[in-house]
Amino acid sequence: MRFHWIDALKGIGIILVVFAHHKLPVALDTYIFSFHMPLFFFISGFLFDFWKHTASAASFVKKRFRSLIVPYFGFALLTCLFYLLLDIGYQPGVTNIDFFKASPAENIHSIVYALGPLISYNPPLWFLTCLFVTELLFYGFAKKYYAEPGKLMFWLTAVGVIGYLYSVYVPFRLPWNADVALTAVVFYGAGNLFRKFIEPEAWKAGEKPRDNPDYQPGLKFRRSLLRVWKFLPGILTLVNLLYFGYLLHFPTPEEMNMNVLKYGNFFSYYLLxxxxxxxxxxxxxxxRSSKVLEYYGRNSLIVLALHFPVKDILTKLIVLVFMIDVETYYYNAGFALGLTVLNLFCMIPVIFLINTYFPYLLGIKRPSESSESLRTRLKKFIN
Structure with missing residues (x-):
């Protein structure tokens, strides 16, 4: 079942990611960073159907590796090559990009370790390895507690506390952003539980009867949530609007960034x-859903992986064509919005090319030569 509103939600989420990677006014930057990456983990959890993967844990790991880790290394190497050629062509013999000032061995280590700060030429790729670890972590808990949502929530909360304590007291990072996954799994689990709240049949697979003992805890949990849900959206929306209004009047430098384990206060982080x-x-x-947002939502992986180099190309072109100092427009929301729109427009042919001719970059097997004609593919692409 396809949730069009979820596609649109992913669309606005990835647009916020692109927008936030420009220099924004402090209030706007802090506001977006307070929830935009947790939102993606929440959506990923919402879309995860545990009952489809109960037969074989190895099969689950293999599928997730193909859909997340293969794209990570594919796009990491592709964009690394792009920036290397750009650096060589810009000033032959002079290294301008910090990533290439290190030795090749250090660069390989950075790509394999997969931390956002280490892959500085394309830091958004950190999300892919983090999501992979997050899904494995959630899957491990789900194998034991999926039919008991109360216990599942308890263990997810406990892991979230551990993740926060790790960010405060441990001075080193874990590979593949496993330290971030300790926090991300809370949002992932919340998304999965939310789907079960709006789809009660999802508590048990197939045609399991309602008198099944494994089915009952989910129904009881849902009934409890229904009492709260009458008021929760309004309360949380009010909190969100008050927070944004507060930032507009009292701009506060961004204290929340999952990529670098910045969470600020534990309770305010999760509340916001x-x-x-x-x-x-x-x-x-x-x-009503938006076709444009749905389009970018369906292709959010490509936008996530390539919007950073597209942003850099656009910035250089603006400097060359209009002869302006881009730094004078830093922290200008209008300028950032304009660049974001240009970036998303430039992504359209890139999305088409990758989906049509290079799907293996997304962990998808290349279509056979006898597959649809270019005209048919274009129709599917537009729709």
């Missing part, structure tokens, strides 16, 4: 993240 998430969930679930 969930208030932002559910504000947009409630909005997109109750308004």
């Amino acid at each position: 993240a969930f208030s932002g998430i559910f504000t947009f969930v409630y909005l997109f679930k109750n308004v």
